[in-house]
Amino acid sequence: MRTESPGPQHEWLDGDAGPVVRPYTLTGGRVRSAVGGFDLVAFVLAEPGADLAAHPELQPEHRRLVELAGRPVPVAELAADLDLAVGVVRVLLGDLLARGVVAVHQPPRTAYLPDNDILKAVVSGLRAL
Amino acid sequence: MDSVRYDGERARIPLALKILIAGGFGAGKTTLVSALSEVRPLQTEEVLTGAGVGTDDLSGVETKSTTTVAMDFGRITINEDLQVYLFGTPGQDRFWFLWDELAFGALGAVVLADTRRLADCFPSIDYFEQRGIPFVVGVNCFDGARRFSLETVRQALDLDPEVPLVLCDARDRQSGKLVLIELVEHVARQRGEPVPAA
Numbered sequence: 062m063r064t065e066s067p068g069p070q071h072e073w074l075d076g077d078a079g080p081v082v083r084p085y086t087l088t089g090g091r092v093r094s095a096v097g098g099f100d101l102v103a104f105v106l107a108e109p110g111a112d113l114a115a116h117p118e119l120q121p122e123h124r125r126l127v128e129l130a131g132r133p134v135p136v137a138e139l140a141a142d143l144d145l146a147v148g149v150v151r152v153l154l155g156d157l158l159a160r161g162v163v164a165v166h167q168p169p170r171t172a173y174l175p176d177n178d179i180l181k182a183v184v185s186g187l188r189a190l
Numbered sequence: 191m192d193s194v195r196y197d198g199e200r201a202r203i204p205l206a207l208k209i210l211i212a213g214g215f216g217a218g219k220t221t222l223v224s225a226l227s228e229v230r231p232l233q234t235e236e237v238l239t240g241a242g243v244g245t246d247d248l249s250g251v252e253t254k255s256t257t258t259v260a261m262d263f264g265r266i267t268i269n270e271d272l273q274v275y276l277f278g279t280p281g282q283d284r285f286w287f288l289w290d291e292l293a294f295g296a297l298g299a300v301v302l303a304d305t306r307r308l309a310d311c312f313p314s315i316d317y318f319e320q321r322g323i324p325f326v327v328g329v330n331c332f333d334g335a336r337r338f339s340l341e342t343v344r345q346a347l348d349l350d351p352e353v354p355l356v357l358c359d360a361r362d363r364q365s366g367k368l369v370l371i372e373l374v375e376h377v378a379r380q381r382g383e384p385v386p387a388a
Contacts, residue, residue: 100295101234101263102206102275133203137263137275141232148236166203168295175207175297179272180378183207186268187371190363 087122087145088152099151104133104166111162119160123153130163204273209370210292211262212279212318213302214310218330218360219278220262222302225363226276226370227264235260236288259285261292274370279314289317298324298373302360305329305338308346315347324377328358328369352379 085092099105107130113119122143129142140150157163175183211219224231236259262278277292293299299318303311311327318325329343338346344355354372359365
């Protein structure tokens with residue numbers, strides 16, 4: 062998302078100024094995913110055999126997401142890897158999900174608490190750090 | 191509930207647990223996330239637009255001023271099926287709405303307190319108390335920070351007796367790790383299933 066400033070360097074445009082392109086330009090102005098919200102720690106996984114060639118309308122960022130999701134990756138990491146805002150990534154993921162190119166695995170939802178075995182595993186894992 | 195869901199025979203989807211790192215501005219949140227994360231701490235941004243406060247009106251988004259909020263996060267892999275994600279909460283009050291998303295489904299939170307500015311962590315404590323999210327308070331011991339007894343800090347924070355309060359050094363991985371362990375054990379105790387000491 063970070064783009065080079067056009068033309069001669071403007072004194073106001075530097076790294077601290079943030080992206081020059083408005084973040085939601087990439088999504089055509091859409092700020093909500095067509096499919097729904099994705100948790101920051103929802104895991105995204107590319108569908109095997111997904112044929113991106115069948116979807117010429119997808120942008121390079123879409124394709125990069127599919128590449129990164131060759132293994133399960135949470136939404137927050139995808140956003141960091143692409144240097145895109147989470148909201149933008151959610152919209153792009155919605156596009157991919159609607160086309161069946163990726164699967165999104167939401168973390169367990171309502172009133173979920175991990176069971177005691179999981180908590181024990183976390184404690185022993187932390188102790189081992 | 192199973193900790194791992196299988197996606198066909200291809201890939202195991204790990205279980206990701208969210209832990210929030212909260213506290214006032216400059217209390218050491220980013221430092222703690224950095225100290226604990228196995229990867230360089232990542233930053234993700236949320237863009238604030240009209241959409242951020244819950245309107246579906248897309249027309250005019252392009253004219254709204256946007257600002258981004260950076261959220262630090264880090265990862266600790268417990269095993270191939272279990273990962274802990276640490277999210278540093280945005281410091282400013284005007285980003286409370288982001289907290290709701292961060293807090294959703296979170297295992298619990300660490301509230302970092304700086305004894306030089308103890309009141310800065312009150313809003314975090316209120317937030318987690320009101321939502322019933324388990325939390326521990328870590329008193330970050332900065333160089334040169336005034337030292338108070340934990341009992342004095344507990345009184346000043348008006349903490350419930352069961353909320354753990356520990357001293358820590360946010361720069362130190364071992365110290366930060368002990369705070370996380372304190373939190374997970376607190377979560378287990380709240381559910382009446384204490385984790386046996388190793």
